[in-house]
Amino acid sequence: MLEFLRTAGRLKTLPRQGWVDRGIAPAESVADHSYRAALMAWVLGQRAGLDTDRLVKIMLVHDLPEAEVGDATPYAGIVAAGMAVHEAVPRWRELLTPEAHRAAKREKHRMEAEGLEQLSATLPDVLRSELREVWTDYAERRSPEAQFAAQIDKLEALLQAIEYRHRGHAADVENFLITAREEIVHPVLRKLLHELEAEITSQQGTESA
Numbered sequence: 001m002l003e004f005l006r007t008a009g010r011l012k013t014l015p016r017q018g019w020v021d022r023g024i025a026p027a028e029s030v031a032d033h034s035y036r037a038a039l040m041a042w043v044l045g046q047r048a049g050l051d052t053d054r055l056v057k058i059m060l061v062h063d064l065p066e067a068e069v070g071d072a073t074p075y076a077g078i079v080a081a082g083m084a085v086h087e088a089v090p091r092w093r094e095l096l097t098p099e100a101h102r103a104a105k106r107e108k109h110r111m112e113a114e115g116l117e118q119l120s121a122t123l124p125d126v127l128r129s130e131l132r133e134v135w136t137d138y139a140e141r142r143s144p145e146a147q148f149a150a151q152i153d154k155l156e157a158l159l160q161a162i163e164y165r166h167r168g169h170a171a172d173v174e175n176f177l178i179t180a181r182e183e184i185v186h187p188v189l190r191k192l193l194h195e196l197e198a199e200i201t202s203q204q205g206t207e208s209a
Contacts, residue, residue: 003122010067017071018157021085024169028160030063030071037062037156041149048148048188055145058138061131062149068115072108074101090172109139151184158196165203173200 011031019027038059045052063071075092077100079085088095096104116135120128137146158180164171177200184193 001123004119007067007119008064011063014066014071017073018089019160019164019171021073021089022170022172023086024164024171030066033156033160034060034063036159037149037152040152040156044152044188044192045145045148048186050145050148054134054143055149057134058146058149059152061135062138062153064131064135065112065115065119068118069111072104072111074104077104090175093175093178112139148186148189151186151189154180154183155189155192155196158193162196162200162203 011034012029014030015027016030016033038056041055041059042052045055073092074096075088078088078092078095083095113136116132120131123131137143138149141147141150154176158173158176161171161173161176165173177197180193180196184190
């Protein structure tokens, strides 16, 4: 158990790679992101009428394998092929074909599944089984709670991008907004997304005035 907890603790010092690649320092850690995402799961999951116990568990473990395999980005393959990070980050949507994007997701899933196996190997059988089942539910979007959790993940990232921009960072808010618009469909989360969109529009108007 101590080995598991120590490994999970790496997330407290593992920076979110997307912010590092955008030149934000210090960047939030994976654990920072997971904390607020779990809190969002609790309070918003209640409003959505979902199983909040399961939802919070999903949110707590959704990025747990990154303690073993790191935080991969959609454009990691482009960078590995030789493109500079500052060029890949704003353009990855146009540079990646839909099939290449799906392939990157499959590879991320494979690596994280292996990481979870390593991470949970020392746990008691019952706990290890539950941990794997909860994470797999999220990875494959099986349950309503897993689908909601995946949308919270995008909403939290957008919220963080807006907060970084408020602090003067080049946080690439527009890219995160595109992802949020594509993936957030639940009415409870769409309402918050619309509020954030209004905030973004208002800030843009202030900056251009």
